Amino acid sequence: MASADLEWERSKISAQDINLLKKLGMQKPKALCFPSEESYPTPPMEYRVSFVDHLIRSLSAPIHPFLWGLLFVYGLQLHHLTPNSILHISIFITLCESFLGVQPNWVLWKCIFFCRCNGSPNVAYNIGGVVICVRPDVEYFDVKFPDSVQGWLKKWLYIHEENHGCAEDNIPPFDGTEKIYRRRSWDAEATDEEKTATEALMARIHELQSTRGKELSGIQITTYFLRIRVQPLQARKNPLWKYAGDNDVDRLSVDLPVKDLEKLVRKISSLSKKDAVPSSCRVKPYSATNALPKVEKSKNEPLSLMTTKMLLALIVNPQPLIKEFIRFGAQFVGYREYASKAEEKLAEANKRADTLAQKLEQSEEARKKAESDASKARAEADKAKTDAAGVEELQKRLHDAETSLSEHIAAQSAREDAITKRLKSQSRRFVSKTSQEYELEDPDNDPLLDALAFLEFHGDEAREGLTAAREGLSRLYPYFFPKKKEPATFLALSKCFNPPEDLGLKLRQENMKVAVESTVALVADSQQNIDWTKVGDTQEMETTKWQSLIRAAKPNTKKILAYLGFRPTPAPSSSKPEV
Structure with a gap:
């Protein structure tokens, strides 16, 4: 399967799926109901949960009694079966009714099929958790199933349950929480007597498979029931061996176009576009125009052999009343003498029963008294148990409260110790930084x-x-x-006072620049011839000369500026003069 955890989610049915159901005649008024936005199936009244891939493989309501019986015996719901398992059942019912001329029955089914869980032992699927398989030692038709049916579990919908007053014709109610449990019936095998009873049918199946030039295949059977437009898994008025053609009462729709039929066959099988889809079966199926052969007694045939054949026919095609007759007859034939002796023993048993009845009447009062005493004793015992349980519960709660309180006290004490320790550590750090001693005043009390x-x-x-x-x-x-x-x-x-450069040095350099510029301006205004090249050669000029020049020029800065026509802006005493 596509997922390791198959769970319900919102249904995703495409317009193509709806058109396909409409062509197959399944979208009649109220026949189908499509989910809206729910992510878990909640079918309306008189509706059941199904899948698009189940419906196109011939599932319709009310379901066939044989399918209902399989679900009951295996303990399954419809959503537990995979689409390939549904197709297995459809092919089997079509094989029995159209090519063997018998009703599908449990004995023949056990000879061919068994059930197994779908997936690994550690993964339990809810949807598609059970697979129907052919027994390894049985030669059966090659159905050519696809390896996987992609996305089938996401295409669920509701189908209308037509109730005909018989519970055996109805689909079991949906329960998505029900888990799948393996039952013994999954591996049920036919007994020796059942195998003997079905030898003729199994021989006929092998003959249909291997007759040269008339081989019957699983694809032919599938194509046949899709072509005649009768759903094998639906409870029908007539079996398929009475199929009456275009006017048959069990047909869902008219014949599908050849292209649509071939496309549908390839959709539910592993046939590719290159593989041919059979247009008909090599073996003519039983129908209204090809009636079942009549069983006639041969003149030279012994009566016992004829009786055996009749019993075989009744076993593989039982009617309810005849089936009961066969069971009773097989049980009591040959036991008449034993019955007469049983009557004598029954009379003796009746006498003993009368004696026991008298003794029973005598002990009835004692029994009632004993039951009354036992009831009182049980009531007292129950009361004592209740009281004891109450005391034990109170003791347990008290113990838990004491334990919790002690743990809380221990935690609080540890917390206070940790805080005191941290305070002492902080006090030592404070002393080392500020030289101010500080001690806790009363740490023991608070x-x-x-x-x-x-x-x-x-x-x-x-x-x-x-x-x-x-x-x-x-x-x-x-x-x-x-x-x-x-x-x-x-x-x-x-942060402004922590730059990479030295702010004090920067301030001194600014002051020096003002003084020097003022000095230069004064010298320039005196109109004296100055060799500025030599003056600017700071490498040849001594530092002491610069210092003396600055000291001489700085006191006269304001006078120099006034002489040059500059008027300094008034500034507070705490700010640097602007130049």
Whole structure:
């Protein structure tokens, strides 16, 4: 199968499937009901669960009594059988009625088929969990089943159950939760007597298979019941050996076109497009125009042999009343003398029964009294058991509560010890960083409250430190970052003072640049001839000269700027003068 876990899911029936059912005559008013969006079958009243691939293999309601009997004996529902198993049953019923001239029966079925679980031993399928197989030692028709029927379990629908007042004609109610259990009937084999009774039928089956030029195959049988438009698995008014052609009362529809018939045969078999689909059977099936042969007694044939043949015919084609007669006759013939002796023994037994009846009457009162006493004793015992059970339950609950309480106390104590240990460790770290000693005041009585005081103390220290740091950094910020907005958060402000370069060196260089530029401007305005090449050669100029030049120019910066026509912008005392 396509999946290792076959479970129900939302039905996915295509328009092509619906058209096929319509051509086969199965989509009559109220005959079918298609699911909507449910992912699990919930059939309406008077409907049963089925599959598209079951219907195209001749399943229709009400089902054939033989199929109903197989489901009952094997303990199965319809969704437990695979499409190939359904086709096996259809071919068998068609074989019995159209080519053997007998009703399908359990004895012949046991000689040919058995059941097995579908899948591995570790996987239990719900849908398609049982497969009907041909016995390995039996020569049967080559049906040419496909290796697998893809997606058949996703095409489920509801079929109308036509109730005719007989439960044996109805499909068993759907139960998707019912599990599949292997039964002895799955491997039931025919007894020696049953094999003897079916020898003639098995010989006829071998003859149909192997007669040269008239070989009958499983594909021919399948094509036959699809062509005549009669469903073998449906409870019908007439058996197939009475098929009356186009006017038959059991036909579902008119003849299918040749192309549609061949396409359907290839769909349910392993035939490819290159393989020919048989147009007819090499053996003419029994029908209204080809009646069953009559069984006549030969003049030279002994009566006992004739009786054996009649019994054989009755076994393979039993009618309900005749079947009972055969059973009773086989049971009592030859036992008349035994019956007369049994009557004498029965009279003696009646006398003994009368004596026992008298003794029984005498012991009836004692029995009733004993039953009453036993009933009271059982009631008292039940009450004692109930009381004992209640006490045991209370003791168990008390023990559980004590255990839980002790575990909670131990966990709480361990938690407090861990907190105290961490507080001591934090105190040592605080001392190493701040040189401020701190000890727990009373850790034995209330360590958690003392821990809260410890955290509050350190919190106050941290808040004060952060406030002081914020004030200091805010005062320094305008000097190092002029014309920039001060960050709102302390973290962003502190990051500004941790750049890769040295901010102090940068500030000094800026001040030096202002002083030097001012000096240069003053010298330039004096209109003196200056060799700027030598002045700019810093490598030849000594550092002391630069320093003296800067010291001399710096006090006169404002005067130089005023002389040159620049007016410095007023700035607060805490900010750097702008040039």
